[in-house]
Amino acid sequence: MSSTRPGRAWIITPGLRSDRFAVAQRAGAAVAVVDIEDSVALPDKQTARTASEQFFALPDPPCTLGIRMNALTTLDGLKDLVALSAYTARPDLIVVPKVESPRDVELVATALDSDGYTPDIWALIESPRAFENLPAIMSAPRLGGVIFGSADYAATVRCGLGWESLRYARSALINAATAANVPAIDAPTWELDDPAVLRRDAERAKELGFYGKGCVHPRHVQMINDIFTPTVEEIAQARALVAAADASGGAVTTVDGQMRGTPFFNRARALVAEADGAS
Incomplete structure:
Protein backbone atom coordinates (compact mmCIF):
# COMPACT_ATOMS: atom_id res chain seq x y z
CA MET A 1 0.00 0.00 0.00
CA SER A 2 1.33 3.43 -0.89
CA SER A 3 2.36 5.56 2.10
CA THR A 4 1.83 8.84 0.29
CA ARG A 5 -1.39 10.71 -0.40
CA PRO A 6 -2.14 12.39 -3.72
CA GLY A 7 -3.14 15.97 -4.25
CA ARG A 8 -6.76 17.01 -4.31
CA ALA A 9 -7.53 17.65 -7.98
CA TRP A 10 -7.03 15.02 -10.68
CA ILE A 11 -7.44 15.80 -14.39
CA ILE A 12 -7.82 13.24 -17.16
CA THR A 13 -7.15 13.90 -20.85
CA PRO A 14 -7.64 11.73 -23.96
CA GLY A 15 -4.63 9.76 -25.19
CA LEU A 16 -5.26 10.74 -28.82
CA ARG A 17 -5.17 14.48 -28.08
CA SER A 18 -1.46 15.21 -27.76
CA ASP A 19 -2.28 18.88 -28.27
CA ARG A 20 -3.89 18.81 -24.82
CA PHE A 21 -1.10 17.03 -22.97
CA ALA A 22 0.81 20.11 -21.80
CA VAL A 23 -2.42 21.93 -20.98
CA ALA A 24 -3.56 19.10 -18.72
CA GLN A 25 -0.20 18.90 -16.97
CA ARG A 26 -0.12 22.62 -16.27
CA ALA A 27 -3.76 23.08 -15.31
CA GLY A 28 -2.88 23.15 -11.62
CA ALA A 29 -4.01 19.62 -10.77
CA ALA A 30 -1.81 17.49 -8.53
CA VAL A 31 -2.32 14.47 -10.79
CA ALA A 32 -2.71 14.46 -14.58
CA VAL A 33 -3.84 11.22 -16.20
CA VAL A 34 -3.75 10.36 -19.89
CA ASP A 35 -6.59 8.04 -20.88
CA ILE A 36 -6.42 5.18 -23.37
CA GLU A 37 -9.59 3.47 -22.17
CA ASP A 38 -13.05 5.07 -22.44
CA SER A 39 -12.01 8.13 -24.46
CA VAL A 40 -10.49 5.99 -27.25
CA ALA A 41 -12.49 3.94 -29.77
CA LEU A 42 -11.46 0.32 -30.32
CA PRO A 43 -9.84 0.88 -33.74
CA ASP A 44 -7.65 3.64 -32.27
CA LYS A 45 -6.30 1.85 -29.21
CA GLN A 46 -2.87 1.10 -30.62
CA THR A 47 -2.46 4.66 -31.89
CA ALA A 48 -3.37 6.03 -28.45
CA ARG A 49 -1.10 3.51 -26.74
CA THR A 50 1.85 4.72 -28.80
CA ALA A 51 0.98 8.41 -28.67
CA SER A 52 0.54 8.44 -24.90
CA GLU A 53 4.22 7.80 -24.23
CA GLN A 54 4.77 11.42 -25.23
CA PHE A 55 2.68 12.46 -22.22
CA PHE A 56 5.46 11.25 -19.94
CA ALA A 57 8.31 12.65 -22.02
CA LEU A 58 7.32 16.32 -21.72
CA PRO A 59 10.01 18.29 -19.85
CA ASP A 60 9.59 19.37 -16.23
CA PRO A 61 6.09 18.12 -15.46
CA PRO A 62 4.70 20.07 -12.49
CA CYS A 63 2.53 17.24 -11.19
CA THR A 64 2.25 13.49 -10.81
CA LEU A 65 1.63 11.82 -14.18
CA GLY A 66 -0.52 8.76 -14.68
CA ILE A 67 -2.24 6.66 -17.31
CA ARG A 68 -5.62 4.97 -17.33
CA MET A 69 -5.08 1.70 -19.11
CA ASN A 70 -7.74 -0.66 -20.44
CA ALA A 71 -9.38 -3.31 -18.30
CA LEU A 72 -7.38 -6.45 -17.65
CA THR A 73 -10.28 -8.57 -18.91
CA THR A 74 -9.68 -7.22 -22.44
CA LEU A 75 -6.99 -7.93 -24.98
CA ASP A 76 -6.22 -4.21 -25.08
CA GLY A 77 -5.52 -4.25 -21.34
CA LEU A 78 -2.90 -6.95 -21.84
CA LYS A 79 -1.42 -5.05 -24.76
CA ASP A 80 -1.26 -1.96 -22.55
CA LEU A 81 0.88 -3.80 -19.99
CA VAL A 82 3.29 -4.92 -22.70
CA ALA A 83 3.52 -1.39 -24.09
CA LEU A 84 3.91 0.26 -20.67
CA SER A 85 6.72 -2.10 -19.74
CA ALA A 86 8.59 -0.88 -22.83
CA TYR A 87 7.96 2.86 -22.39
CA THR A 88 11.17 4.84 -22.07
CA ALA A 89 9.37 7.58 -20.15
CA ARG A 90 7.12 5.88 -17.61
CA PRO A 91 4.05 6.97 -15.65
CA ASP A 92 4.25 7.62 -11.93
CA LEU A 93 0.80 6.17 -11.50
CA ILE A 94 -1.38 3.51 -13.16
CA VAL A 95 -5.18 3.75 -13.02
CA VAL A 96 -6.68 0.29 -13.50
CA PRO A 97 -10.33 0.30 -14.62
CA LYS A 98 -13.01 -2.29 -13.82
CA VAL A 99 -11.12 -3.64 -10.81
CA GLU A 100 -13.11 -6.37 -9.09
CA SER A 101 -10.40 -8.31 -7.26
CA PRO A 102 -7.09 -7.63 -5.48
CA ARG A 103 -5.55 -9.86 -8.14
CA ASP A 104 -6.14 -7.12 -10.71
CA VAL A 105 -3.88 -4.79 -8.75
CA GLU A 106 -1.24 -7.43 -8.17
CA LEU A 107 -1.20 -8.45 -11.82
CA VAL A 108 -0.35 -4.90 -12.86
CA ALA A 109 2.36 -4.74 -10.21
CA THR A 110 3.83 -8.07 -11.32
CA ALA A 111 3.88 -6.98 -14.95
CA LEU A 112 5.34 -3.50 -14.45
CA ASP A 113 7.46 -3.51 -11.28
CA SER A 114 11.18 -3.59 -11.93
CA ASP A 115 14.41 -2.44 -10.32
CA GLY A 116 13.96 1.27 -9.62
CA TYR A 117 10.36 1.38 -10.85
CA THR A 118 7.28 0.62 -8.77
CA PRO A 119 4.41 2.79 -10.02
CA ASP A 120 1.56 3.77 -7.76
CA ILE A 121 -1.44 1.61 -8.68
CA TRP A 122 -4.97 2.98 -8.28
CA ALA A 123 -8.18 1.01 -8.72
CA LEU A 124 -11.25 2.37 -10.46
CA ILE A 125 -14.25 1.06 -8.53
CA GLU A 126 -17.13 1.09 -10.98
CA SER A 127 -19.16 -2.12 -10.87
CA PRO A 128 -21.56 -3.80 -8.42
CA ARG A 129 -19.19 -6.77 -8.15
CA ALA A 130 -16.37 -4.43 -7.15
CA PHE A 131 -18.50 -3.07 -4.33
CA GLU A 132 -19.25 -6.59 -3.17
CA ASN A 133 -15.48 -7.24 -3.01
CA LEU A 134 -14.29 -3.93 -1.55
CA PRO A 135 -12.64 -5.32 1.61
CA ALA A 136 -10.58 -7.76 -0.46
CA ILE A 137 -9.63 -5.13 -3.04
CA MET A 138 -8.54 -2.73 -0.29
CA SER A 139 -6.20 -5.41 1.08
CA ALA A 140 -4.04 -5.51 -2.06
CA PRO A 141 -0.51 -4.65 -0.85
CA ARG A 142 0.30 -2.51 -3.91
CA LEU A 143 -2.93 -0.51 -3.90
CA GLY A 144 -2.27 3.22 -3.75
CA GLY A 145 -5.88 4.34 -3.65
CA VAL A 146 -9.30 4.08 -5.22
CA ILE A 147 -11.34 6.22 -7.60
CA PHE A 148 -15.10 6.15 -7.94
CA GLY A 149 -16.21 5.44 -11.52
CA SER A 150 -19.69 6.95 -11.42
CA ALA A 151 -20.54 6.72 -15.13
CA ASP A 152 -19.84 2.99 -15.51
CA TYR A 153 -21.46 2.16 -12.19
CA ALA A 154 -24.64 4.09 -13.02
CA ALA A 155 -24.80 2.52 -16.48
CA THR A 156 -24.51 -0.98 -15.02
CA VAL A 157 -27.03 -0.41 -12.24
CA ARG A 158 -29.25 1.61 -14.59
CA CYS A 159 -29.61 4.43 -12.11
CA GLY A 160 -29.21 8.17 -12.52
CA LEU A 161 -25.97 10.08 -12.21
CA GLY A 162 -27.42 12.45 -9.63
CA TRP A 163 -25.99 12.67 -6.13
CA GLU A 164 -28.87 10.90 -4.41
CA SER A 165 -28.81 8.00 -6.88
CA LEU A 166 -25.14 7.34 -6.11
CA ARG A 167 -25.02 8.27 -2.42
CA TYR A 168 -24.93 4.62 -1.30
CA ALA A 169 -22.07 3.73 -3.65
CA ARG A 170 -20.01 6.73 -2.60
CA SER A 171 -20.65 6.06 1.10
CA ALA A 172 -19.74 2.38 0.76
CA LEU A 173 -16.50 3.27 -1.01
CA ILE A 174 -15.53 5.85 1.60
CA ASN A 175 -16.26 3.45 4.44
CA ALA A 176 -14.15 0.66 2.94
CA ALA A 177 -11.31 2.98 1.94
CA THR A 178 -11.16 4.62 5.36
CA ALA A 179 -11.16 1.23 7.11
CA ALA A 180 -8.10 0.31 5.02
CA ASN A 181 -6.47 3.75 5.33
CA VAL A 182 -6.62 4.13 1.57
CA PRO A 183 -7.38 7.52 -0.04
CA ALA A 184 -10.45 7.82 -2.27
CA ILE A 185 -10.99 10.22 -5.16
CA ASP A 186 -14.49 11.14 -6.34
CA ALA A 187 -15.63 10.90 -9.95
CA PRO A 188 -15.63 13.97 -12.20
CA THR A 189 -18.65 16.22 -12.50
CA TRP A 190 -19.89 15.73 -16.03
CA GLU A 191 -21.60 19.13 -16.31
CA LEU A 192 -18.81 21.22 -17.85
CA ASP A 193 -20.35 24.67 -18.05
CA ASP A 194 -22.14 25.14 -14.73
CA PRO A 195 -19.72 26.02 -11.90
CA ALA A 196 -22.56 25.85 -9.36
CA VAL A 197 -23.02 22.15 -10.07
CA LEU A 198 -19.29 21.51 -9.72
CA ARG A 199 -19.15 23.43 -6.43
CA ARG A 200 -22.12 21.52 -5.05
CA ASP A 201 -20.67 18.14 -6.06
CA ALA A 202 -17.21 18.94 -4.72
CA GLU A 203 -18.54 20.20 -1.40
CA ARG A 204 -20.68 17.09 -0.99
CA ALA A 205 -17.77 14.82 -1.86
CA LYS A 206 -15.53 16.54 0.67
CA GLU A 207 -18.24 16.36 3.34
CA LEU A 208 -18.69 12.65 2.66
CA GLY A 209 -14.98 12.00 3.16
CA PHE A 210 -13.37 11.91 -0.30
CA TYR A 211 -9.77 13.09 -0.34
CA GLY A 212 -10.10 14.77 -3.74
CA LYS A 213 -12.02 14.80 -6.99
CA GLY A 214 -11.40 14.09 -10.65
CA CYS A 215 -12.22 16.40 -13.54
CA VAL A 216 -12.21 16.37 -17.33
CA HIS A 217 -11.73 20.09 -17.99
CA PRO A 218 -8.92 22.41 -16.88
CA ARG A 219 -11.33 25.09 -15.68
CA HIS A 220 -12.62 22.71 -13.00
CA VAL A 221 -9.22 22.31 -11.34
CA GLN A 222 -9.07 25.53 -9.33
CA MET A 223 -12.47 25.09 -7.73
CA ILE A 224 -11.66 21.52 -6.71
CA ASN A 225 -8.39 22.70 -5.18
CA ASP A 226 -10.14 25.54 -3.36
CA ILE A 227 -12.85 23.31 -1.90
CA PHE A 228 -10.72 20.35 -0.87
CA THR A 229 -7.76 22.30 0.50
CA PRO A 230 -8.28 23.17 4.18
CA THR A 231 -8.82 26.90 4.64
Whole structure:
Protein backbone atom coordinates (compact mmCIF):
# COMPACT_ATOMS: atom_id res chain seq x y z
CA MET A 1 0.00 0.00 0.00
CA SER A 2 1.33 3.43 -0.89
CA SER A 3 2.36 5.56 2.10
CA THR A 4 1.83 8.84 0.29
CA ARG A 5 -1.39 10.71 -0.40
CA PRO A 6 -2.14 12.39 -3.72
CA GLY A 7 -3.14 15.97 -4.25
CA ARG A 8 -6.76 17.01 -4.31
CA ALA A 9 -7.53 17.65 -7.98
CA TRP A 10 -7.03 15.02 -10.68
CA ILE A 11 -7.44 15.80 -14.39
CA ILE A 12 -7.82 13.24 -17.16
CA THR A 13 -7.15 13.90 -20.85
CA PRO A 14 -7.64 11.73 -23.96
CA GLY A 15 -4.63 9.76 -25.19
CA LEU A 16 -5.26 10.74 -28.82
CA ARG A 17 -5.17 14.48 -28.08
CA SER A 18 -1.46 15.21 -27.76
CA ASP A 19 -2.28 18.88 -28.27
CA ARG A 20 -3.89 18.81 -24.82
CA PHE A 21 -1.10 17.03 -22.97
CA ALA A 22 0.81 20.11 -21.80
CA VAL A 23 -2.42 21.93 -20.98
CA ALA A 24 -3.56 19.10 -18.72
CA GLN A 25 -0.20 18.90 -16.97
CA ARG A 26 -0.12 22.62 -16.27
CA ALA A 27 -3.76 23.08 -15.31
CA GLY A 28 -2.88 23.15 -11.62
CA ALA A 29 -4.01 19.62 -10.77
CA ALA A 30 -1.81 17.49 -8.53
CA VAL A 31 -2.32 14.47 -10.79
CA ALA A 32 -2.71 14.46 -14.58
CA VAL A 33 -3.84 11.22 -16.20
CA VAL A 34 -3.75 10.36 -19.89
CA ASP A 35 -6.59 8.04 -20.88
CA ILE A 36 -6.42 5.18 -23.37
CA GLU A 37 -9.59 3.47 -22.17
CA ASP A 38 -13.05 5.07 -22.44
CA SER A 39 -12.01 8.13 -24.46
CA VAL A 40 -10.49 5.99 -27.25
CA ALA A 41 -12.49 3.94 -29.77
CA LEU A 42 -11.46 0.32 -30.32
CA PRO A 43 -9.84 0.88 -33.74
CA ASP A 44 -7.65 3.64 -32.27
CA LYS A 45 -6.30 1.85 -29.21
CA GLN A 46 -2.87 1.10 -30.62
CA THR A 47 -2.46 4.66 -31.89
CA ALA A 48 -3.37 6.03 -28.45
CA ARG A 49 -1.10 3.51 -26.74
CA THR A 50 1.85 4.72 -28.80
CA ALA A 51 0.98 8.41 -28.67
CA SER A 52 0.54 8.44 -24.90
CA GLU A 53 4.22 7.80 -24.23
CA GLN A 54 4.77 11.42 -25.23
CA PHE A 55 2.68 12.46 -22.22
CA PHE A 56 5.46 11.25 -19.94
CA ALA A 57 8.31 12.65 -22.02
CA LEU A 58 7.32 16.32 -21.72
CA PRO A 59 10.01 18.29 -19.85
CA ASP A 60 9.59 19.37 -16.23
CA PRO A 61 6.09 18.12 -15.46
CA PRO A 62 4.70 20.07 -12.49
CA CYS A 63 2.53 17.24 -11.19
CA THR A 64 2.25 13.49 -10.81
CA LEU A 65 1.63 11.82 -14.18
CA GLY A 66 -0.52 8.76 -14.68
CA ILE A 67 -2.24 6.66 -17.31
CA ARG A 68 -5.62 4.97 -17.33
CA MET A 69 -5.08 1.70 -19.11
CA ASN A 70 -7.74 -0.66 -20.44
CA ALA A 71 -9.38 -3.31 -18.30
CA LEU A 72 -7.38 -6.45 -17.65
CA THR A 73 -10.28 -8.57 -18.91
CA THR A 74 -9.68 -7.22 -22.44
CA LEU A 75 -6.99 -7.93 -24.98
CA ASP A 76 -6.22 -4.21 -25.08
CA GLY A 77 -5.52 -4.25 -21.34
CA LEU A 78 -2.90 -6.95 -21.84
CA LYS A 79 -1.42 -5.05 -24.76
CA ASP A 80 -1.26 -1.96 -22.55
CA LEU A 81 0.88 -3.80 -19.99
CA VAL A 82 3.29 -4.92 -22.70
CA ALA A 83 3.52 -1.39 -24.09
CA LEU A 84 3.91 0.26 -20.67
CA SER A 85 6.72 -2.10 -19.74
CA ALA A 86 8.59 -0.88 -22.83
CA TYR A 87 7.96 2.86 -22.39
CA THR A 88 11.17 4.84 -22.07
CA ALA A 89 9.37 7.58 -20.15
CA ARG A 90 7.12 5.88 -17.61
CA PRO A 91 4.05 6.97 -15.65
CA ASP A 92 4.25 7.62 -11.93
CA LEU A 93 0.80 6.17 -11.50
CA ILE A 94 -1.38 3.51 -13.16
CA VAL A 95 -5.18 3.75 -13.02
CA VAL A 96 -6.68 0.29 -13.50
CA PRO A 97 -10.33 0.30 -14.62
CA LYS A 98 -13.01 -2.29 -13.82
CA VAL A 99 -11.12 -3.64 -10.81
CA GLU A 100 -13.11 -6.37 -9.09
CA SER A 101 -10.40 -8.31 -7.26
CA PRO A 102 -7.09 -7.63 -5.48
CA ARG A 103 -5.55 -9.86 -8.14
CA ASP A 104 -6.14 -7.12 -10.71
CA VAL A 105 -3.88 -4.79 -8.75
CA GLU A 106 -1.24 -7.43 -8.17
CA LEU A 107 -1.20 -8.45 -11.82
CA VAL A 108 -0.35 -4.90 -12.86
CA ALA A 109 2.36 -4.74 -10.21
CA THR A 110 3.83 -8.07 -11.32
CA ALA A 111 3.88 -6.98 -14.95
CA LEU A 112 5.34 -3.50 -14.45
CA ASP A 113 7.46 -3.51 -11.28
CA SER A 114 11.18 -3.59 -11.93
CA ASP A 115 14.41 -2.44 -10.32
CA GLY A 116 13.96 1.27 -9.62
CA TYR A 117 10.36 1.38 -10.85
CA THR A 118 7.28 0.62 -8.77
CA PRO A 119 4.41 2.79 -10.02
CA ASP A 120 1.56 3.77 -7.76
CA ILE A 121 -1.44 1.61 -8.68
CA TRP A 122 -4.97 2.98 -8.28
CA ALA A 123 -8.18 1.01 -8.72
CA LEU A 124 -11.25 2.37 -10.46
CA ILE A 125 -14.25 1.06 -8.53
CA GLU A 126 -17.13 1.09 -10.98
CA SER A 127 -19.16 -2.12 -10.87
CA PRO A 128 -21.56 -3.80 -8.42
CA ARG A 129 -19.19 -6.77 -8.15
CA ALA A 130 -16.37 -4.43 -7.15
CA PHE A 131 -18.50 -3.07 -4.33
CA GLU A 132 -19.25 -6.59 -3.17
CA ASN A 133 -15.48 -7.24 -3.01
CA LEU A 134 -14.29 -3.93 -1.55
CA PRO A 135 -12.64 -5.32 1.61
CA ALA A 136 -10.58 -7.76 -0.46
CA ILE A 137 -9.63 -5.13 -3.04
CA MET A 138 -8.54 -2.73 -0.29
CA SER A 139 -6.20 -5.41 1.08
CA ALA A 140 -4.04 -5.51 -2.06
CA PRO A 141 -0.51 -4.65 -0.85
CA ARG A 142 0.30 -2.51 -3.91
CA LEU A 143 -2.93 -0.51 -3.90
CA GLY A 144 -2.27 3.22 -3.75
CA GLY A 145 -5.88 4.34 -3.65
CA VAL A 146 -9.30 4.08 -5.22
CA ILE A 147 -11.34 6.22 -7.60
CA PHE A 148 -15.10 6.15 -7.94
CA GLY A 149 -16.21 5.44 -11.52
CA SER A 150 -19.69 6.95 -11.42
CA ALA A 151 -20.54 6.72 -15.13
CA ASP A 152 -19.84 2.99 -15.51
CA TYR A 153 -21.46 2.16 -12.19
CA ALA A 154 -24.64 4.09 -13.02
CA ALA A 155 -24.80 2.52 -16.48
CA THR A 156 -24.51 -0.98 -15.02
CA VAL A 157 -27.03 -0.41 -12.24
CA ARG A 158 -29.25 1.61 -14.59
CA CYS A 159 -29.61 4.43 -12.11
CA GLY A 160 -29.21 8.17 -12.52
CA LEU A 161 -25.97 10.08 -12.21
CA GLY A 162 -27.42 12.45 -9.63
CA TRP A 163 -25.99 12.67 -6.13
CA GLU A 164 -28.87 10.90 -4.41
CA SER A 165 -28.81 8.00 -6.88
CA LEU A 166 -25.14 7.34 -6.11
CA ARG A 167 -25.02 8.27 -2.42
CA TYR A 168 -24.93 4.62 -1.30
CA ALA A 169 -22.07 3.73 -3.65
CA ARG A 170 -20.01 6.73 -2.60
CA SER A 171 -20.65 6.06 1.10
CA ALA A 172 -19.74 2.38 0.76
CA LEU A 173 -16.50 3.27 -1.01
CA ILE A 174 -15.53 5.85 1.60
CA ASN A 175 -16.26 3.45 4.44
CA ALA A 176 -14.15 0.66 2.94
CA ALA A 177 -11.31 2.98 1.94
CA THR A 178 -11.16 4.62 5.36
CA ALA A 179 -11.16 1.23 7.11
CA ALA A 180 -8.10 0.31 5.02
CA ASN A 181 -6.47 3.75 5.33
CA VAL A 182 -6.62 4.13 1.57
CA PRO A 183 -7.38 7.52 -0.04
CA ALA A 184 -10.45 7.82 -2.27
CA ILE A 185 -10.99 10.22 -5.16
CA ASP A 186 -14.49 11.14 -6.34
CA ALA A 187 -15.63 10.90 -9.95
CA PRO A 188 -15.63 13.97 -12.20
CA THR A 189 -18.65 16.22 -12.50
CA TRP A 190 -19.89 15.73 -16.03
CA GLU A 191 -21.60 19.13 -16.31
CA LEU A 192 -18.81 21.22 -17.85
CA ASP A 193 -20.35 24.67 -18.05
CA ASP A 194 -22.14 25.14 -14.73
CA PRO A 195 -19.72 26.02 -11.90
CA ALA A 196 -22.56 25.85 -9.36
CA VAL A 197 -23.02 22.15 -10.07
CA LEU A 198 -19.29 21.51 -9.72
CA ARG A 199 -19.15 23.43 -6.43
CA ARG A 200 -22.12 21.52 -5.05
CA ASP A 201 -20.67 18.14 -6.06
CA ALA A 202 -17.21 18.94 -4.72
CA GLU A 203 -18.54 20.20 -1.40
CA ARG A 204 -20.68 17.09 -0.99
CA ALA A 205 -17.77 14.82 -1.86
CA LYS A 206 -15.53 16.54 0.67
CA GLU A 207 -18.24 16.36 3.34
CA LEU A 208 -18.69 12.65 2.66
CA GLY A 209 -14.98 12.00 3.16
CA PHE A 210 -13.37 11.91 -0.30
CA TYR A 211 -9.77 13.09 -0.34
CA GLY A 212 -10.10 14.77 -3.74
CA LYS A 213 -12.02 14.80 -6.99
CA GLY A 214 -11.40 14.09 -10.65
CA CYS A 215 -12.22 16.40 -13.54
CA VAL A 216 -12.21 16.37 -17.33
CA HIS A 217 -11.73 20.09 -17.99
CA PRO A 218 -8.92 22.41 -16.88
CA ARG A 219 -11.33 25.09 -15.68
CA HIS A 220 -12.62 22.71 -13.00
CA VAL A 221 -9.22 22.31 -11.34
CA GLN A 222 -9.07 25.53 -9.33
CA MET A 223 -12.47 25.09 -7.73
CA ILE A 224 -11.66 21.52 -6.71
CA ASN A 225 -8.39 22.70 -5.18
CA ASP A 226 -10.14 25.54 -3.36
CA ILE A 227 -12.85 23.31 -1.90
CA PHE A 228 -10.72 20.35 -0.87
CA THR A 229 -7.76 22.30 0.50
CA PRO A 230 -8.28 23.17 4.18
CA THR A 231 -8.82 26.90 4.64
CA VAL A 232 -6.79 29.11 6.96
CA GLU A 233 -9.84 29.34 9.21
CA GLU A 234 -10.29 25.55 9.33
CA ILE A 235 -6.64 25.07 10.24
CA ALA A 236 -6.83 27.77 12.93
CA GLN A 237 -9.91 26.11 14.43
CA ALA A 238 -8.13 22.77 14.41
CA ARG A 239 -5.11 24.25 16.20
CA ALA A 240 -7.40 25.78 18.81
CA LEU A 241 -9.07 22.42 19.33
CA VAL A 242 -5.72 20.66 19.71
CA ALA A 243 -4.69 23.29 22.28
CA ALA A 244 -7.94 22.73 24.17
CA ALA A 245 -7.38 18.97 24.11
CA ASP A 246 -3.87 19.40 25.51
CA ALA A 247 -5.14 21.77 28.20
CA SER A 248 -7.85 19.32 29.27
CA GLY A 249 -5.51 16.35 29.25
CA GLY A 250 -7.62 14.77 26.52
CA ALA A 251 -10.79 14.91 28.59
CA VAL A 252 -14.10 16.17 27.25
CA THR A 253 -14.12 19.96 27.19
CA THR A 254 -15.99 22.91 25.74
CA VAL A 255 -14.69 24.91 22.78
CA ASP A 256 -16.65 27.91 21.52
CA GLY A 257 -19.76 26.66 23.27
CA GLN A 258 -19.57 23.16 21.78
CA MET A 259 -18.75 19.93 23.59
CA ARG A 260 -15.63 18.33 22.22
CA GLY A 261 -13.94 15.03 23.00
CA THR A 262 -11.59 12.38 21.60
CA PRO A 263 -13.11 11.98 18.07
CA PHE A 264 -12.96 15.73 17.52
CA PHE A 265 -9.42 15.92 18.94
CA ASN A 266 -8.20 13.17 16.64
CA ARG A 267 -9.69 14.83 13.58
CA ALA A 268 -8.17 18.18 14.52
CA ARG A 269 -4.73 16.64 15.06
CA ALA A 270 -4.90 14.94 11.66
CA LEU A 271 -5.76 18.23 9.97
CA VAL A 272 -2.95 20.08 11.76
CA ALA A 273 -0.47 17.35 10.82
CA GLU A 274 -1.57 17.57 7.19
CA ALA A 275 -1.28 21.36 7.18
CA ASP A 276 2.17 21.30 8.79
CA GLY A 277 3.34 18.60 6.40
CA ALA A 278 2.25 20.68 3.38
CA SER A 279 3.90 23.87 4.59
